[in-house]
Amino acid sequence: MATESKNTDLPELSIVQQWFHSVVTHPEGIEQGVNSSKALDLIPMSRNDLEHMVTRSEKVSAHDRMNIYANAYYARLIECLGESYPVMKRTLGEEAFNGFCFAYLQEYPSTSYTLGHLGDNFERFLTDTRPDADDPQLGWPDLLIDLARLEWTILQVFDGPGIEKTTTLQLTDLQAIKPDQWLSVKLQLVPCLELLALHYPLNEYYTDARQQSDDTKIDIPEAKQTFLAITRRDYIVRRHEISSVQYILLSALKSGHTLGDALERAAARSSLNDEALANELQHWFREWVEFSFF
Secondary structure (H helix, E strand, O other), X not given: XXXXXXXXXXXXXXXXXXXXXXXXXXOOOHHHHHOOHXXXXXXXXXXXXXXXXXXXXXXXXXXXXXXXXXXXXXXXXXXXXXXXXXXXXXXXXXXXXXXXXXXXXXHOOOOOOOHHHOOOOHHHHHHHOOOOOOOOOOOHHHHHHHHHHHHHHHHHHHHOOOOOOOOOOOHHHXXXXXXXXXXXXXXXXXXXXXXXEEOOOHHHHHHHHHHOOOOOOOOOOOOOOEEEEEEEEOOEXXXXXXXXXXXXXXXXXXXXXXXXXXXXXXXXXXXXXXXXXXXXXXXXXXXXXXXXXX
16 A cells, blocks of 8 residues: 655644744734744745745735735734724724724734733833823823723723622721721722823713714813722723822722821822811712722
């Protein structure tokens, strides 16, 4: 019985797969991918040798076939970023948004097994490449950076650990704390609570952009410092606008400070007298317990 001879000159399949991935995903294109050190370490070849590895079709060369895969790869990544940043995409328009995404992927190519980390550095990229980096002025760059921070935070809170199967602090638990213990006690914030300080009031704008049809014009808000507490209850991400004093207080607690330290920091920022602030604190903590912040 005749047997087929095996070509021992061909690389193992796992090597070919690694080579194909390194070439197709190279941020500078197929030619640079073939000539990259990573690809050459796996399979030394030039563009002219591509057809020894990738079969050409009747009308399409091996190089063009590889380009089709590369374009599809980036198209899918940009599509995923659009799903992560829908409000920014709407704000910029699809063409401009896709341009930002492609530039971002050149600087921060996908390296994780999961697309869940694809936008990890998008806010950093927008900050580092802002056109007025030498002399930043409050304007569009800050609006886009705020949007990136807000939308990525919402996504991380949705995908991250929550409180659905845990017991949270109740009002009776707070009332059980003895007066002489209040200043030294530490309140642990739930893991899904994130605090944001933004240059623009984006909470309402985000809601309108998500709910209104694409052909509905939504005005860009004027710059105004805004603070948000973002958390998740019953698998729903919830956003709460808070004051600067509340932000300072919650941030201190989140950082592990005692309640006494946190209250001191908040009081230093507040314009209220001690009695008025004490009344406000009672209301805040009652509300925060209701929202399951602790």
